[in-house]
Amino acid sequence: MRQFIKRILYCFIFFFTFLLLMYVIAFCVGKPELNKDRYIKLYDDQNKIFYQSVNNYSGQYVSIDDVSPYFLKAIVAIEDKRFYSHHGFDYVGISRAIKTNVLKRKTSQGASTITQQYARLLYLTNEKTWSRKVKEAFFTLQLETHLSKKEILEGYINNVYFGHGIYGIENASQYFYGKKAKELTLNEASMLAGVVNGPQYYSPILNKERAKQRQSLVLKAMYDNQMITQSILEATQKQTLNLASEHSLNENMSTYYYKDTVLEELEELGFYNNQYLNKGLNIYTSFNSEYQNTLNDLIKEKKIQGDLQCAFTVANPKTNQLQALIGGKDYANSQYNRAIHASRQIGSTVKPFLYYLALENGFNPSTRFLCEPTTFKLSNNTTYSPANFHQKYAYQEITLAQAIAVSDNIYAVKTHLFLGTENLRDFLKSYGINAKNNASLALGTVNTNIYNLSNIYCNIASGGKY
Structure with a gap:
């Protein structure tokens, strides 16, 4: 028992000695830099400041x-x-x-x-x-x-x-x-x-x-x-909350979604740390205030109610530069950036990628398939019966050009199976999107965010330059 008490006593002595030593070292190192003057300034595509912060917050000290x-x-x-x-x-x-x-x-x-x-x-x-x-x-x-x-x-x-x-x-x-x-x-x-x-x-x-x-x-x-x-x-x-009738800092807070995206990238690049922040950072971006304001006006016009949310990205197809971004209908109520982080099923937006692969493999705008209700027998002895929207079918052969114009599901699945389902899967994988190798992939049964999706579309719009 005495031995145990002695060990406990030694532990306390060691702990307090170590703690005292740390206090002495901390004092000798000197007064810490409080960084009241450290700043971040974000410039738009016209070299005008659209966001700035001091000491990691925006406002008065x-x-x-x-x-x-x-x-x-x-x-x-x-x-x-x-x-x-x-x-x-x-x-x-x-x-x-x-x-x-x-x-x-x-x-x-x-x-x-x-x-x-x-x-x-x-x-x-x-x-x-x-x-x-x-x-x-x-x-x-x-x-x-x-x-x-x-x-x-x-x-x-x-x-x-x-x-x-x-x-x-x-x-x-x-x-x-x-x-x-x-x-x-x-x-x-x-x-x-x-x-x-x-x-x-x-x-x-x-x-x-x-x-x-x-x-x-x-x-x-x-x-x-x-x-x-x-x-x-x-x-x-017993008193009520007594909140203000309106909640605003008199700033366009939708730009904060863009700001957050920039800072995330800055962190990935290794610049979002004290070594750089303490000296102040001027960050030049491709932000376009006119495009951002247009998105804000669109949200007001649509009057998105209740739990419904929205997300937008605007990118330059020639450079892939992100020019405007909205991650939700109200940054003050939710800072979650849906444009970057929310993963959703892309549906028929996958079809242009499928038809790009078809053109690359010998199809042309006039290539025809019969459009009618179809049950496909797959290689694993299962069947797949997709349907067109509102059960509308041509009941005759249609061209690739017509299929993409009306977003025909039967034509898409036939193309997908004809090319081999691994082709579309590998195409999406090359953009970092993990998709399953199955028949329904032709109808967009894969999840990603709209930022990734817009990157692929920019690749097409820029003539293949990524």
Whole structure:
């Protein structure tokens, strides 16, 4: 037993010695670069700026003195109640989280402090790797050894994400309530503090009930930390959301879909990291504001309602440059970029590729097949019975030119089987689209996004140049 206690004691001594050493190293390394002046500027095809951000968010950086005291208390109460007493790491919270995760294996509980979150926002990503955690720990020590709690909290509230493409408390206050951050009431401040934990899940615009439940937790945390009284707690919980009638940052947020696409590519190319961001980046793109505005007008004209969404890409067929892009009907409500990431069945848009292969293999616009209801017997002893739209058939031979004009399914399947089903599969595979080698592929039973699809069409429109 004594031996066991001695080993535990040695472990504690080693841990605290190592921790002290890390604090000393973090202090000696010097004050961290807070990157308030690091910027990203995106230029369109006319060399005009169509998007710019400072420190990874678009909008105003406000002094902590220009933020409602209610919000400052609320964010500390719900995110890091021991913020003013710890030195970067909440060891009580860490112990509680370990105990919870061990005893309740299905529950995952974290213990990130505001300083840790700020370090992550400034320098890191949300990837769950040990190297990221080590870096986060060191940056946290740097922040704690060189900045005051006031400076850390100010930086955090100006960088944290509130959903709907909104970063920073000033932007969030303007977007959700149409007022400055220093004018927020307890009701409004506690609501915004609750959103931070799950910007999409707790958004009062997307789900008022969940947002109200989360706000109650924030208010309860404020009460438990003696920031408000019982009567104020109960009175505030009874108040309505009091949201602004309109939610806008007075920017054309549809361009953010294009911006997100550019930044994704920038990351793939290896330029979206501190080495480049700290120096500022000027990014020149093929964005065409006139085309983008046309797409916006089209969305307004169509009045897309309910859960229906949309996606558009506009590309130059000669260069394949992406000139405009819409990833959804409203970026503020959904940042998911459907033009790039949503995979859908392409249907009859596959037929021009099939007929291109046919022309390459001896067909011509006058090549004929009989158009009538047909059951095909396949090589694996199964049958396939496709049908034309609205059961319309010519009941005579039609040409390739006629087949593509009316999108005839029978002609397409006959062509597909005549050429060999592997030909169309291999064609699509050459563009990174994995398709099954079957008869129905002639009717587009394969999924991809509209960006990939437009790339193939651009290849055809440019005379074969990819």
